[in-house]
Amino acid sequence: MKKIFSTIGIILLMGGLLCKVPCAFASDAAQLISQIPIQHEGRMKSFDVFARETLRQLAGKETWQKEPASLFIFKHLAHPRELLQIPLVRLDNLPLKDHLGLPADRKYFSYMELKPSLNELTALAASGQKKRDDDLKPTQLEQKAEFLYKQMVTLDKLIVGELLQVIPPDGKGRAWSTPKEAANPLAAQFRQLTTLYAAGQETEFVHQTGQWIKETARYLSPHTIKTIRLENVYYRIKAFRMAWILYLIAFIALVTGRPLLRKIGYGALAAGLIYHSLGLILRCLILSRPPVSNMFESMIFMNWILMVSAVIYFLVKKVDYLLEAGALASVLVMIYADLLPIERSLGVLVPVLRSNYWLTLHVLTVVSSYGIFGLCMALGHRQLFLSALGRIDAQQEKLSAHLIYRLIQAGVIALGVGTFLGGIWANESWGRFWGWDPKETWALITFLGYMVVVHLRATNKLNNFWVAACSLLGFLLVLMTWYGVNFLLGKGLHSYGFGSGGTQWVLCYLIFELFFLVFVFIKKYAKPGIYRA
């Protein structure tokens, strides 16, 4: 019975979502525009993907006034100078707005509005770069200025047409060119397309664009064509967004505890995990590499491991709260990944990260350990919360603490092995196994922290309450290693993972955690004797 319900649940959820896909395009023209191949940042993409990534970088979203990015950008290709007046560039940072003399209450600015402050901006970005060269950390203002500067450069390139590498090259392996620089008839043909679209001659446009796609396909290998199609699918199904929505449904359904709802919960969770896996697989297929290169990828993968270990332990231990805690933690991490203005595009790798299987093993193992520690953290919250409310008996609390302890053991081994593999990789790439790089040092700090927990618990020096509390505190160390080193310290050899942004959300988490810990500690120790196991 359970199986039938789950299956129905999965089919309904999947079916309902897949129906959405064909409706994503309003017209034939839109459909065709999204398929035009373009070379962008070293990879062949579809125009749709190119437009989404570009608009995301500029405006932080993939549609402009409800118009899909591809249509919005294509519409302006014939007369790109119109883009100068459109407030496309998103700028949130108040100190930077203040510094550049821009109104604080507005979020979006046009190129022309930003142009007067370009000198100021260039100076800030240059001083930031100078500091990086001197092995110093740029200020927050300089980092924001660098980001805005990059946005301006992108917009500038879009307007002058340098981004538009749509004209196939003469020889294999050469770069594609823009309609401006290419002298061959194809360039004229492409310009014709943009004029037709801007003039609204839809029938003619559809006919010619169809031809264009056929024509350019001759220059692409079958593998590239497949990749472009997959990437279109990847962007359209929004697998990760679907996954967290399904996890949220699963969490709500499971928490109610009613038998029928629970079955729906199982189904939703399974469907969510399928979407999640699908998204990861698509990313791997498109990029022909594992998801190891940036913060977004590592968050999604960490979450996947979190869910997989929750499901595995659920199948072994048969306790529902593993799934509940796992689903809630996943929802939060994935919403965060969705909200974060971080690099999420499918980028190419710097040489040191390429074709090295030590690296792949290293990153996957370390991120797996984060996933396991994440699950511990979720279970820790549940246990502490219930015990503070007095809704958990001593036996249950002991079981929960033991489960956390066992998971910490697994996480410690994964983190240790992962760090060791990182050492092997470092020895292959940089010539040393260990060099007190901040990332390495923080991995060691985290490892030591959890080792202390393991040693104390193994010698019966840590009670159930403290095991759960340590799972929370330990995760703060994980967060620092994973996020903090790259985003706050911004130092060392792991520089390809550096960036900034999302700090306010991490701060929210820290404040929440602080209040939560104060709450459970007061509940535990203010009335001695009542809640002690």
Next chain:
Amino acid sequence: MWLVRKIGSVTFTVWISVILMILLIVSTTLESLHGTSFVQRRVYQTHWFDIYLALIWINIFCTLIVRFPFKKKHISFIITHIGILGLLLGALLTSMYGLEGWMIVHAGDSADTMNIDDYQLKASYPDRPALMIGLDKRQYRLPVTDARFDPEKKFCPLVSAKANIDQYRFAPGEKSVTLSVNYVQEGNAAVDIALNDGRKIFKHRLREGDETTIHTYLGDIILALSSKVRPLPFSLALKNFKKIDYPGTDKPASFESEVVVTDKRENAESHQTISMNRPLDYKGYRIFQSSYIQDAANGDASVFTVAKKPGTTLIYLSSVSIFLGAFCQFYTKKNGKEHDV
């Protein structure tokens, strides 16, 4: 035995780990504020840090002693903890006998020395053999070093609290120049120098790679700060450097160097390729392609990291032993029991 028991206790292990954690948290924060070389000099490469690691070694050694004579149930515990002892020994071996440096070789050129992460101050008159003052990298701020330049001599004599006075002849007299050096940290390495020719004091801040000429009334003196150079038992010639970009960008996808390695003693040549993640092993040295310089005027150059790390094998074996032991400890039936607290 009481002391061994104390040092070998879990309580001691926990304290020593927690203190190490706090120490490392502080040092990474300092690194963020003051740069990598600052913490390398002030924390990781200091003697007290070595002593602290030795303390950890003693702690773990004592935990093993305490359990003697060993029983069967101790096997996995012993495997894990002997692994840690081996790991720390490997680290010691590497830090004592290990070498690391870099060399920049232009295409068509060759080199047989490497630069190491220490600095030297070169001081000379034009067309005279130079005086090299080594700057100890373990010390952040050197005691003031005085050197007097004697225009009559072929070399520059040196006097300092640390240097061997016999080695340089000290020539007092009216016609002498006093040089004071003060080592400062400012992102990269730099020294503050003060040159006194008896009439005027010339002050100057010299950064790594800088060379400056100071016009004293006794003649010109050239000062330069550079990294220390160490000879290698082989020479490396760069035949060709190749960089492949991702199409349509200037982002490199890979880069590699075709090199010829010549053994100085045996005079044997061998042709090799070094690329990112594929280093060359040569007589105990590993040579890595760590970076490159593309310069239209002077041609391409490869930046190689050269390293000799004798402890690496021990570190690998120890690590494997740690994980094997830990796995057995965590996933054998006895240890899976639930704890009663």
